[in-house]
Amino acid sequence: MLHVVLFEPQIPQNTGNIGRLCAVTKSRLHLIHPLGFTITDRHLKRSGMDYWKSLDVHHHENWEAFSNSPARPARVFMCTTKAQTLYWDARFQDGDGLLFGKESAGCPPWLHEKIGEPFRIRIPHENPDMRSLNLSTAAGVVTYEVLRQLKNLT
Numbered sequence: 304m305l306h307v308v309l310f311e312p313q314i315p316q317n318t319g320n321i322g323r324l325c326a327v328t329k330s331r332l333h334l335i336h337p338l339g340f341t342i343t344d345r346h347l348k349r350s351g352m353d354y355w356k357s358l359d360v361h362h363h364e365n366w367e368a369f370s371n372s373p374a375r376p377a378r379v380f381m382c383t384t385k386a387q388t389l390y391w392d393a394r395f396q397d398g399d400g401l402l403f404g405k406e407s408a409g410c411p412p413w414l415h416e417k418i419g420e421p422f423r424i425r426i427p428h429e430n431p432d433m434r435s436l437n438l439s440t441a442a443g444v445v446t447y448e449v450l451r452q453l454k455n456l457t
Contacts (some may be wrong), residue, residue, distance in 0.1 A: 305330040305449050306376035306400035307442060307451070308369070310414070313339030313406050319355070320439035321403075326354035328446060331374065335363045365415065376400025379418060382445055383409055384435050386423035392426050395449045406438050 309331050312318045318334070325332040363369035384388070402418070404410035415423065426436060426444055435441065445448035 304398060305453070306333060306398075307331070307446060308335065308376070308379065308400050309438075310366070310402060310410055311337055311339070311405040312403075312438070313385045314438070315340040317406060319440040321442045322358050322360065323354040323445055324439070324446060325359070326357045327400065328450060330446065331376075332358055332360045333363060333369060333375070334360065335366060335369050335371075336455075339405070342433045348381040379422060381410060381415065381418040382425065382441060383415070383423055384425055385409075385415065386420075386425040388421050388424050390424040390426055390445050390448055393421070395452045397453055399449065401442065401445050401449065403438055403442055431440040 305328065307321060307325050309321065309332070312334065318338075322332055324330070335397060360388070361372065361374050363372060371374055377400075378396065379400045379402050380393060380395070381402045381404075383404065402410065404414075410418075423447070426441055428436070436444070
């Protein structure tokens with residue numbers, strides 16, 4: 304199983320879209336609080352549509368609670384624009400997790416340090432004037448690379 308981990312997500316539409324991605328790919332979604340919205344938010348439900356009820360979602364009060372959870376992934380890869388390793392160069396295993404930071408600031412420096420290299424990965428882009436992809440787009444890109452590597456597609 305693949306795990307998608309959102310650290311303090313702020314935009315309900317992104318979380319809804321990622322929830323739908325997780326439901327379709329049978330991946331587990333971890334939401335690390337605080338969230339910038341409530342789960343009952345109408346935008347979240349609209350983005351996740353009827354997929355939200357099929358979702359394997361786990362809520363964690365904070366990073367420490369996530370780290371101590373028996374439902375957590377075996378290894379965690381942080382997706383960040385600050386990484387040197389490209390996501391297609393990482394070698395994923397069943398049970399791995401993909402960590403994405405909050406939309407406005409990514410993951411805090413202490414978390415970058417805790418994850419460390421080579422578990423920090425990035426999606427390359429051609430335009431240096433652009434900061435990054437949208438969170439839900441980035442999650443989709445990397446999720447399907449993991450599934451490709453695991454040959455988990457049907």
